[in-house]
Amino acid sequence: MSTTTKQPQEAGSNSAPKRKLRTKRRHTVAGWLFMMPFTLVFLTFLVAPLFYAAYLSTFRSALVGDTKFVLFDNYVKALTDPQFLDGVSFVLRFAVILIPLQMGVSLIVALLLDQLTTKFAKAARLMIFLPYAIPLVIGAIMWGFLYSKNFGPMGEIFGLIGAIPPDLLSRELIFFGLLNLVTWQWAGYYMIIIFAALQGIDSTLYEAARIDGANNLQIALKIKIPLVTPALVLILIFALIGTLQFFNEPQILKPLAAGAIDASFTPNMYAYQQAFLLGDFNYGSTISFVLGAVVFVFVYIFIFATRRRGGFML
Amino acid sequence: MTRTNAIENKRGPRRPKQVFTHVFLGAMVVYFLIPFWWIVVASSKDAQALFGGGSALWFSENPDYFGNLVALFTFDNGIYLRWLTNSTIYALSGGVGATILAVLAGYGFAKFAFWGRRFSFSLLLGAVMVPQTALVIPTFILLSNMGLTNTMWAVILPSLLNPFGVYLMYVYAKDAIPDELLDAARVDGAGEFRTFIQVALPILRPAVVTVLLVSIVATWNNYFLPLAMLSDPRLYPVTVGIGVWQGLASSNNGGGSIWSIIIIGALVSVIPLAISFLALQRYWQGGLTIGSIK
Amino acid sequence: MIEADRIPNYQIQGALADISDYVDASIRSNFSDGAWNDVSVGAGIYGAPIDGGPMGMIYRTDVFETYDITPPTTWAEYETAAETVKAAGGPLFGNFATDAQAAIMALQIQNGATPFSYDPTNPGDIGISLNDTASKGVLEYWARLSEKGLVGTTNQFTPEYIAGMINGDYATEISAAWAPGYLSGAGVGAGDGEGKWAAAPIPQWDANNPVAINWGGSAFSVTAQSSQPELAAKVALGLYADDASLTHGWENQIIFPLNQQVLGSSEFNDYEVPFFGGQQANKEVFVPAANAYKGFTYSPFAQFYYEALGEAVATIHAGEATASEAADTMQSRVAAYATEQGFTVK
Numbered sequence: 010m011s012t013t014t015k016q017p018q019e020a021g022s023n024s025a026p027k028r029k030l031r032t033k034r035r036h037t038v039a040g041w042l043f044m045m046p047f048t049l050v051f052l053t054f055l056v057a058p059l060f061y062a063a064y065l066s067t068f069r070s071a072l073v074g075d076t077k078f079v080l081f082d083n084y085v086k087a088l089t090d091p092q093f094l095d096g097v098s099f100v101l102r103f104a105v106i107l108i109p110l111q112m113g114v115s116l117i118v119a120l121l122l123d124q125l126t127t128k129f130a131k132a133a134r135l136m137i138f139l140p141y142a143i144p145l146v147i148g149a150i151m152w153g154f155l156y157s158k159n160f161g162p163m164g165e166i167f168g169l170i171g172a173i174p175p176d177l178l179s180r181e182l183i184f185f186g187l188l189n190l191v192t193w194q195w196a197g198y199y200m201i202i203i204f205a206a207l208q209g210i211d212s213t214l215y216e217a218a219r220i221d222g223a224n225n226l227q228i229a230l231k232i233k234i235p236l237v238t239p240a241l242v243l244i245l246i247f248a249l250i251g252t253l254q255f256f257n258e259p260q261i262l263k264p265l266a267a268g269a270i271d272a273s274f275t276p277n278m279y280a281y282q283q284a285f286l287l288g289d290f291n292y293g294s295t296i297s298f299v300l301g302a303v304v305f306v307f308v309y310i311f312i313f314a315t316r317r318r319g320g321f322m323l
Numbered sequence: 324m325t326r327t328n329a330i331e332n333k334r335g336p337r338r339p340k341q342v343f344t345h346v347f348l349g350a351m352v353v354y355f356l357i358p359f360w361w362i363v364v365a366s367s368k369d370a371q372a373l374f375g376g377g378s379a380l381w382f383s384e385n386p387d388y389f390g391n392l393v394a395l396f397t398f399d400n401g402i403y404l405r406w407l408t409n410s411t412i413y414a415l416s417g418g419v420g421a422t423i424l425a426v427l428a429g430y431g432f433a434k435f436a437f438w439g440r441r442f443s444f445s446l447l448l449g450a451v452m453v454p455q456t457a458l459v460i461p462t463f464i465l466l467s468n469m470g471l472t473n474t475m476w477a478v479i480l481p482s483l484l485n486p487f488g489v490y491l492m493y494v495y496a497k498d499a500i501p502d503e504l505l506d507a508a509r510v511d512g513a514g515e516f517r518t519f520i521q522v523a524l525p526i527l528r529p530a531v532v533t534v535l536l537v538s539i540v541a542t543w544n545n546y547f548l549p550l551a552m553l554s555d556p557r558l559y560p561v562t563v564g565i566g567v568w569q570g571l572a573s574s575n576n577g578g579g580s581i582w583s584i585i586i587i588g589a590l591v592s593v594i595p596l597a598i599s600f601l602a603l604q605r606y607w608q609g610g611l612t613i614g615s616i617k
Numbered sequence: 618m619i620e621a622d623r624i625p626n627y628q629i630q631g632a633l634a635d636i637s638d639y640v641d642a643s644i645r646s647n648f649s650d651g652a653w654n655d656v657s658v659g660a661g662i663y664g665a666p667i668d669g670g671p672m673g674m675i676y677r678t679d680v681f682e683t684y685d686i687t688p689p690t691t692w693a694e695y696e697t698a699a700e701t702v703k704a705a706g707g708p709l710f711g712n713f714a715t716d717a718q719a720a721i722m723a724l725q726i727q728n729g730a731t732p733f734s735y736d737p738t739n740p741g742d743i744g745i746s747l748n749d750t751a752s753k754g755v756l757e758y759w760a761r762l763s764e765k766g767l768v769g770t771t772n773q774f775t776p777e778y779i780a781g782m783i784n785g786d787y788a789t790e791i792s793a794a795w796a797p798g799y800l801s802g803a804g805v806g807a808g809d810g811e812g813k814w815a816a817a818p819i820p821q822w823d824a825n826n827p828v829a830i831n832w833g834g835s836a837f838s839v840t841a842q843s844s845q846p847e848l849a850a851k852v853a854l855g856l857y858a859d860d861a862s863l864t865h866g867w868e869n870q871i872i873f874p875l876n877q878q879v880l881g882s883s884e885f886n887d888y889e890v891p892f893f894g895g896q897q898a899n900k901e902v903f904v905p906a907a908n909a910y911k912g913f914t915y916s917p918f919a920q921f922y923y924e925a926l927g928e929a930v931a932t933i934h935a936g937e938a939t940a941s942e943a944a945d946t947m948q949s950r951v952a953a954y955a956t957e958q959g960f961t962v963k
Contacts, residue, residue, distance in 0.1 A: 022463065030588055032436075036435040037435070037437035038437075039431075039437075040432075040433075040434075040436070040437030041431070041597065043427045043428060043431030044427070044429055044431040044432070044437075046423070046427055046428070047424040047425065047427060047428035047489060048428070050424060050480070050484050051450065051484060054462060054483075054484050055484060056455065057461075057465060058458045058461035058462045058465055059458070059461070061451070061464065061465055062458075062461035062463040065464070068590050071507075071957065071958045072626075072630065072917060072918065072958040072959060072960070073629070073740060073741050073958060073959030074741075091857065096503045103370075118351055121344050121347065124344070125344065125348075129345065130348070132352075133348050133349075133351070135601065135604060136352050136355055136356055137352065137355050139356075139359070139597060140355055140358075140602050141540070142419070142593065142596040142597050143593055144543070144544040144562045144567060144592070144593075145546060145595075146546050146563075146566050147546075147562070147589045147593060149594060150565070150569055150585065150586075150589055151358040151361060151589065152358060154365070154586075155357070155358060155361060157780070158775055161871075162357075162361070165380070170358070180931065180934075180935045181935075183475065190457065193358070197355065228535070247615070247963065251618060253415065254469070256547055257546050261566060261569070263771070264570060264716070264774065265775050265777070266772075266932070267772045267775075267931075268715040268772060268931035268934060269718040269771075269931075271927070271928050271931070272924050279327075280346075280550075281547075282924075284460045284463075285551060285918055286920050287630060288407045288630070289780065290460060290464060293460050294460050294461055298456075301453055304453070305449070305453070405920075582776060
């Protein structure tokens with residue numbers, strides 16, 4: 010029978026609207042049933058906490074005295090809090106440098122790996138992806154040791170040319186210390202995403218381009234990169250979210266880099282300090298909320314700016 | 324496909340560039356592998372050798388992997404093994420659970436034009452953007468009110484939430500499963516769920532495996548969530564455990580001798596995932612295509 | 618079991634039970650006045666003392682020999698000795714870290730400062746004095762020493778510092794009685810470095826008015842939620858009277874027990890500490906320091922205070938502020954926090 014597949018498009022038929030309604034109802038019931046387990050978890054662990062955080066953020070607690078309802082005062086306090094603002098400024102500056110760097114590295118490596126098919130290339134792909142398997146915690150510990158002047162390799166390598174190794178855990182250079190750590194951790198993951206996208210490109214396009222006399226570089230620039238733009242946009246969004254939420258690496262490195270990394274180094278760290286170290290859940294929730302709002306705003310800006318080239322179907 | 328390119332590259336004036344490419348890639352590989360090499364080397368050393376000079380990138384004079392391993396697994400009544408077990412439990416249950424939820428929901432989004440779908444979808448996309456760490460504090464309080472903090476559930480339940488997994492499944496299901504196939508099954512009298520299991524699921528397998536791998540990795544590597552939720556060291560996953568040891572070693576507790584077990588503990592914790600990656604290359608290399616090309 | 622300097626923070630949140638009722642004269646005599654002061658907030662006692670950290674100075678005997686130094690007894694002598702060693706091309710004399718906040722506070726109190734005054738009978742009032750002359754004096758002293766290159770600026774509880782200690786980069790460490798355990802466990806004082814360390818009393822600001830100071834310490838506290846506070850208190854006060862674990866602890870120099878029965882024993886006093894090459898460090902340095910120690914008044918927000926102090930030192934190291942400015946900044950930060958938390962700052 011042809012009614013089931015074609016009927017939504019049929020116009021003018023007497024029973025089409027009725028059948029459409031029945032289909033829609035059946036779809037709704039079935040659809041919601043499939044959605045239900047996820048929706049339950051979603052409501053419990055995303056929506057409810059968000060509302061609760063909003064609720065908490067309207068109160069203020071103190072060591073002396075009771076908890077008071079203050080509506081938006083905490084938000085005013087957060088938005089004028091120099092520690093919070095410094096943290097936001099840091100993650101923004103960090104993102105501006107980190108994201109192009111990461112994307113550049115992963116893009117170039119992916120392009121190169123797409124071009125070669127040697128066994129070496131295949132192995133390289135795997136090895137560059139491997140850091141993704143490492144928990145950030147471990148990666149931070151590893152690099153914490155590697156950065157050490159005294160017993161990391163830096164001392165030896167720089168000693169070879171008689172220079173003093175830079176202290177990437179110092180106040181001045183911690184920016185670069187973290188830059189390196191995060192790039193190392195994530196470039197492989199982004200690289201694989203781009204690589205997979207590159208592999209999906211129809212190679213006849215390349216042949217056509219070669220006939221026109223294009224060399225590899227031109228092919229890369231004019232064909233490959235434009236065609237993987239959706240993947241690049243995806244990575245950009247991931248990287249942006251992750252960087253604005255920066256927490257794990259600086260938190261782990263903090264004992265090794267005391268003096269360079271303080272408790273409010275990133276907004277997320279500040280929220281953690283307030284809530285779990287100083288016991289102020291109200292202000293901690295406020296900070297989390299404002300941070301969430303900041304991320305939301307920036308990500309939406311990006312999605313909007315790349316809506317034609319991205320794939321986010323908004 | 325790309326093989327044609329490679330063959331063409333091997334001829335003629337492309338040669339020098341080929342060398343350069345290989346060298347560059349080689350340098351990249353070295354860069355990405357140095358920390359692994361370091362940790363393998365460092366695990367052979369005891370505290371004295373670690374801090375007392377000698378090359379950082381070469382083994383100790385008396386490599387003592389066995390001794391360090393023994394120390395690792397006997398420290399504090401063998402709590403490290405407990406941590407490894409915990410990580411496995413969390414990763415598997417959280418990962419599998421999240422995948423099941425994501426597959427069901429993604430399929431639902433893709434194949435059923437239910438009432439409220441558009442709105443739900445934009446909610447979902449919004450959720451992808453919500454920083455997970457922003458949720459930890461209120462989730463902690465919520466779970467604390469339910470009496471669930473400091474239990475395994477406090478880690479597993481929130482890990483079931485993987486909006487990006489839903490998105491991946493949605494994209495894949497939408498394109499890979501023809502509506503006609505489903506309708507044919509329905510016409511044959513199959514219920515929705517049976518249709519899903521017997522018709523859709525086999526087609527969805529590559530995506531399912533990808534989501535599974537990503538979810539397992541994410542849960543295994545999770546640090547902030549268990550850090551906030553758990554205070555009983557016997558429930559820690561390996562990430563939090565090692566982090567705590569590192570904090571201990573940095574402060575004046577612990578007698579100072581635990582740096583060597585921190586290092587070998589880090590090495591051991593990395594091995595399961597690394598091996599899984601190597602063994603399951605086929606799946607994740609194919610699967611990550613979805614969601615990135617339209 | 619909690620750190621003594623965190624007791625006020627828990628006390629003000631009502632988390633701890635006052636066990637002073639269960640401390641009779643004989644129990645009282647088990648610990649020095651200083652030890653009891655550290656676990657008290659005002660007149661209430663909120664923990665049973667276990668271990669402490671009487672401070673002293675540990676130094677490299679070989680370095681002192683090479684450069685012909687006798688252990689300095691005042692900070693002025695310390696500075697002079699440091700200059701002598703530097704001029705002769707020797708190692709750094711000591712270290713000024715950002716993560717040894719409790720030690721810095723102790724040094725300031727040694728100089729006559731009273732960073733915090735707090736009486737729980739007026740729980741809303743607190744005295745905060747972090748930028749008076751005495752406090753600034755200490756910061757300025759160490760800032761000057763680090764500026765002159767006489768001491769290092771490495772963070773103390775890092776592998777970095779340990780490596781430095783093993784390599785003999787530091788001639789002294791301003792330390793506490795538990796430090797040898799920490800250091801030797803990390804490999805200091807073994808191999809080449811064996812037997813090269815010795816302990817001496819901590820230098821004084823005023824030779825005529827020696828002040829004993831303390832770094833760290835723990836106590837067993839009874840939670841306010843305990844349904845049987847008397848029993849719990851008994852347990853807390855009696856714990857660690859287990860000889861075996863106690864002995865193991867102090868023989869490995871990991872903890873310095875405060876129980877007078879141990880401190881008075883000949884076993885403990887005559888113990889020839891291996892880390893110090895057999896020196897009877899307890900008798901010579903740490904027991905006298907512990908007994909002379911009067912106790913500190915800690916703040917009810919140690920976490921915040923230590924963060925602020927660490928940040929202050931960091932700004933000094935980075936040249937972003939002078940010691941005086943850093944102290945002023947810290948004072949206003951901590952006072953602001955206290956006010957925000959509902960205190961009235963006096």
